[in-house]
Amino acid sequence: MIAEDLLGQRIGPYTIEAILGSGGMAVVYRARHSRGDAVALKVLFPPPGAGKEMRTRFEREARTAMRLRHPAIVHVLEAGQTGGRAFMAMALVEGESLADRLARAGSLDETTATDIAWQIADALDYAHRQGVVHRDIKPSNILLAADGRALLTDFGVALALDDLALTRTGHTVGTPAYMAPEQANGQVVDGRADLYSLGVVLYQMITGRTPFRGNTPQVLHAHVYDLPPSPSTLARVSPGLEAIILRALAKDPAQRFLSGAAMAQALTRLSDQTTPLPASGQTKRSHPWWLWPAIIIPVLALLGVFISLSFTSVTLTSTSTPRATPTAWATPLPTFTATVPPTASPTPTLLPTAPPTATATPTLSPSPTPILATDTPAAVPIVANTPTATSPPPTATPCPVPITTTLTIALDNSGSAALGCPRTEAIIVNAAQQPFENGLMLWREDVNVIYGLRPDQTWFLTGDTWREDVDPSEDPTLTPPNGLYQPVRGFGKVWREQPGLREALGWATAEEKGFTVVIQEFAGGTVWQEAEGQGGVILLNSGYYQASGF
8 A cells, every 4th residue: 555545544533635744664644533623644654574563663652752741742642553554643733844944945043043952952851851762853853833833743653663673674773864872882872862963953953964974884983983063164153052062962971961951051041142143145033932031131132243243254164074083902004005096997806815914813702882883875886987088097196095915805996996095094803704695794893893794785784782691692492494503692683683684694604703804994985804814895885895705
C-alpha cells in the first residue's frame, strides 16, 4: 500500500483528507475526527518483514509523548492500532517546519532565532524533568505556527523508529548532522545531548549551515573530535549569542548548559542586554513578548545600538577548522614524497606485493569506550575526468604529507585521484578480522570501532560496544551450518543485533584473528594494509571499498 491509498479512508475515528508530509517509515496526514476536529494523523508504514515490534514501539513511544503538556510541544491526543495499522493523532499546527523556513530564507535574524531557541529550550527543560529525552532535535522536528509559536514534535517517536532501524541496518539513532558526540559514540545520553542538538539548530538558524559538512562518517567524526567554525566567521552575530552557541556545542556534556532552563535563562539574559543583529539582507522581525523589557528600557536599547554598530565590521569569511585530535598509540612509518595524478580513469585495483617486515605482535585487548558509531554512507560512484587531446601536460603537485613506503597497495590513476593526498602520517595499530560468506568484518583497536564490508562493495562503521562482563560472547540458540562459524565478542554483537546485516553477510567462514595493520588517512578515504601479509583495503569516503588479500 502507498500513502495515497489511504486518502478518503478511515483509520479508527479519523477520516484522512490530505497528505501533510512523509518520512522513511511513516506518513503524516490531515485528518478529521468523527466529532469534526481536524488533527495531524501519523500513520506507520513499516517496511516488509518488520513484524510487530515496530508497531509496538511506535505505540509505546507515542503514549510516552501523550503525557507531555507544554505550550511548545505538539500535543499527542491518542495512539493505537486498527486494521493492523498503527497511528498517532496529534494537534494540527497551521504553519511550516523550521526546515522549510530555512530552506526558503537561508538564515534567520538574531531576534527570531533566539525566540525559537528559547521556546524549544524551555520545552526541553520540561520534557527532561518528565524523564523524556528527545534525541532527534532538528529543524524538521520544530514547527513554526502562524502565531509565532515554535513547537517541538516527534518526541520519542523518531527514537522508536530509528532504534528498530538500527537493529536491522546498522544506522545510528538520531540525525548525524545534529548528533551530540556521546550519541555518535553509541553511549548512553541524557538531556544535555538534546541541548547540543539545539545548539546545532541555533548555529544553523544564524549562519545558514550546520557546523560540520561531509558524508556521514566525516560528520560524526567531526562531532566527536573537531571544533566548529566560529559563527562570527560565517555571519553577523552578537558575541553573547555566539558564546551561547559554542557552549551548547561543547564536546564534554559537563561543559554545556546543565539544563534546558539554564540555556533558556542565558537566552533571556542576552535579550535583556543587547539588540540582536539581523541576518544579512533580512529585516528584523518584531520582538516577541518576552523580549519587550529589552526594548522599553532606554539604557539597554542604547547599549544594544552600540554593540550592533561595533559589529558591522565583522569579517564574513570562513577560517580553517581547529581540531581536537583523540589520543591513540601509533607508530610513525618511513615516508617518501608522492604526487597526486590530476586525472581519473579506471576503477582502483589492489595489487598484492611482497609482505613488509613485521613490526608488532597482534593482540585483541578491547578498549573501554567506543569512539564512533555511524550509519552507512551513501554510495557515490567515482566519475572519471579525462582531459581532451589539446589539453597541456598536467603538472604533478607534491602532497604536503607524504605517502608511506610501507603501503605497497598499487593504485591506478583513478584510485589515487579518489584518495587525494594523505591527511596524516601512517601508523601501525592492532586490529582483527573475520571473513564471512558474503563479506568481512574488521576491528581497529586504537579507536575501538568495527567496520563491515558488504557484498555490494559498500562499507559501514559502528562502535564496538561489547563488554565481557555485561554481554554474552555468543548466542547459544544459533547453530551455524557445518564448516561455518558464529561470530563472537564484538563482531558477534554487531552481527546478532543487526539482522539485516546478518542476512547480508551470512555466517563467518573462519574464526576471527588478530593482526597488525598499517593505516594512513587520505582526503578521500583510508588505506589499510596488513603489516605481515598482502591483504589490504581502501575505504573511500564515497561509501565504496576496494579489497584484496583479506
